[in-house]
Amino acid sequence: MTLETIWFCVIALFWLGYLFLEGFDFGVGMLMPVLAKDNTERRVMVNTIGPVWDGNEVWLIVAGGAMFAAFPGWYASLFSAAYLPLLVVLLALIGRGVAFEYRGKVDSDRWRRNWDRVIGIGSWIPPFGVGLLLATTTLGLPLDADGNRVGGPFAALSLETLLGAVAVVGFSLVHGAAFLALKTEGDLRHRARNLATRLLPVALLPLLAFLVVVQLRSGDLWTLLLIGIAVVAAVIAWFRIRAGREGQAFAALGGVIGAAAVAIFVALYPNVLPSTLDPANTLTIAGEASSPYTLTVMTWVALFGAPAVLIYQGWTYWVFRKRIGTRHIPPVHAP
Numbered sequence: 001m002t003l004e005t006i007w008f009c010v011i012a013l014f015w016l017g018y019l020f021l022e023g024f025d026f027g028v029g030m031l032m033p034v035l036a037k038d039n040t041e042r043r044v045m046v047n048t049i050g051p052v053w054d055g056n057e058v059w060l061i062v063a064g065g066a067m068f069a070a071f072p073g074w075y076a077s078l079f080s081a082a083y084l085p086l087l088v089v090l091l092a093l094i095g096r097g098v099a100f101e102y103r104g105k106v107d108s109d110r111w112r113r114n115w116d117r118v119i120g121i122g123s124w125i126p127p128f129g130v131g132l133l134l135a136t137t138t139l140g141l142p143l144d145a146d147g148n149r150v151g152g153p154f155a156a157l158s159l160e161t162l163l164g165a166v167a168v169v170g171f172s173l174v175h176g177a178a179f180l181a182l183k184t185e186g187d188l189r190h191r192a193r194n195l196a197t198r199l200l201p202v203a204l205l206p207l208l209a210f211l212v213v214v215q216l217r218s219g220d221l222w223t224l225l226l227i228g229i230a231v232v233a234a235v236i237a238w239f240r241i242r243a244g245r246e247g248q249a250f251a252a253l254g255g256v257i258g259a260a261a262v263a264i265f266v267a268l269y270p271n272v273l274p275s276t277l278d279p280a281n282t283l284t285i286a287g288e289a290s291s292p293y294t295l296t297v298m299t300w301v302a303l304f305g306a307p308a309v310l311i312y313q314g315w316t317y318w319v320f321r322k323r324i325g326t327r328h329i330p331p332v333h334a335p
Contacts, residue, residue: 003289003292003295003296003299004070004285004286004289004295005269005270005285006295006299007066007070007071007289007295007298007299008070008071008265008269008270008272008285009265010066010070010302011063011066011067011070011071012261012262012265014059014062014063014066015059015063015134015261015265016257016258016261016262017063018056018059018060018063018130019130019168019171019257019261020175020254020257020258021052021056021059022053022056022057022059022060022126022127023127023168023171023172023175023176023257024049024172024175024176024178024179024250025049025052025053025056025123025176026123026124026126026127026172026176027123027172027173027174027175027176027177027179027180028045028046028048028049028123028176028179028180029049029096029119029120029122029123029176030120030123030124030172030176031045031173031176031177031180031192031195032045032046032116032119032120032123033116033120034195035177035180035188035191035192035195036188039109039112040326040329041188041326042112042116043104044184044188044324044325044326044328044329045180045184045188046100046103046119047324047328047329048179048180048183048184048324049179050100051316051319051320052313052316052317052320053097053100054097055313055316057093058309060130064079066298067079069294069298070289070290070294070295070298071272071285071288071289071290072288072290073147073283073287073288074137074272074273074283074288076147077141077143077147077148077149077273077283078133078136078137078141078273080149081136081141081149081153081155081156082129082132082133082136082156083153084153084154085129085132085133086129086133088125088129089125089126089129089130092121092124092125092126092129093122093126095118095121095122096118096119096121096122096123096126097122098118099115099116099118099119099122100119102115103115103116103119123172124169127165127168127169127171127172128165128166128168128169129165130168131164131165131166131167131168131169132156132157132161132162132164132165134164134168134264135160135161135162135163135164135165135167135210136156136161136164137268137272137273138164138214138264138267138268139160139161139164139213139214139217139274139276140273140274140275140276140282141155141156141273141274141275141276142155142275142276142277143273143275143276143277143281143282143283144277144281145278145280145281147273147281147283150277160210160213163206163209163210163213164210166206167206167207167209167210168207169206170202170203170204170205170206170207171203171204171207171253171256171257173199173203174196174199174200174203174204174237174253175250175253175257177192177193177195177196177199178192178196178237178241178246178249178250178253179250180192181193181196181241181246181249182246182247182249182250182323183323183324184323184324184325185323185324185325186325186326188325188326189246189323189325193241193244193246196241196249197238197241197242200234200237200238200241201238204234204256207230207256207260208227208230208231208234211227211230211260211263211264212227214263214264214267215227215263215267217267218267218268218274219263219267220266220267222266223263223266223267226259226260226262226263226266227259227260227263229255230255230256230259230260230263233252233253233255233256233259234252234253234256236248236249236252236255237249237250237252237253237255237256240252269285270284270285270286271283271284271285272284272285272288
């Protein structure tokens with residue numbers, strides 16, 4: 001296996017990590033207005049992701065950075081074409097992070113409601129934008145011979161790419177509900193579990209539909225097998241969440257997004273960004289990869305850096321593994 005292929009697989013793994021970890025993170029924020037009955041329950045929901053949400057976002061930075069270093073042409077063509085959507089995503093992420101820190105700084109219901117709205121908006125926009133970006137790199141852009149986008153800033157928008165964006169949003173909703181059922185206790189846990197049970201068959205349909213589109217466009221026997229695995233994992237997740245086995249359901253949802261992401265990148269390989277104008281303009285791994293020296297240096301850095309990051313993040317999840325409920329939330333006090 002060449003270094004170009006290895007780094008294509010590594011970048012796919014980074015995006016998978018982001019979708020899995022930040023998926024439930026965004027889902028919790030999206031579900032705050034739906035599941036929480038009062039400020040105490042909203043504080044419980046925020047505290048379920050409080051120790052990990054900023055660490056989860058590192059996967060987005062690493063995925064983008066790895067694309068820039070390993071395949072600069074891929075990064076340049078895709079990110080420049082999606083400049084406006086990515087700017088909106090960035091602003092949403094900034095606002096969401098600020099809201100987590102500021103919602104408790106003033107003892108005022110109006111203050112908290114306003115910041116909770118920011119959390120909600122900042123949780124809906126990023127999964128939609130990331131889904132649009134990944135759908136675009138899978139299905140292609142109108143690229144000329146120089147790798148430049150032809151058309152306006154919304155040239156990437158189509159029913160198929162919008163379906164990919166909705167697919168990530170739907171998965172995040174279900175993943176967030178399952179995570180809340182896993183991490184909370186009492187009435188909030190039961191409401192989250194019931195919501196996940198009702199939501200799962202509907203919210204995962206866009207993801208299945210997008211996988212079918214990818215299969216029809218560029219799939220093969222391997223991608224069909226992976227789609228089958230994703231469907232089986234979704235069925236297992238539904239039965240497990242109904243049975244109150246939230247941990248198993250959460251793991252099965254990881255299998256759903258894992259199989260789906262691998263199917264998408266397998267269908268894309270050996271391309272990195274297809275051209276919808278002319279197949280000759282399609283960007284490929286071989287054509288867009290950095291020099292062998294650059295990829296070798298990156299590999300050595302990753303061999304030492306990646307385990308350290310994984311160990312630290314795993315330790316964080318282990319330390320904060322226990323359920324929390326309203327009884328763990330202290331009374332509001334003036335700062």
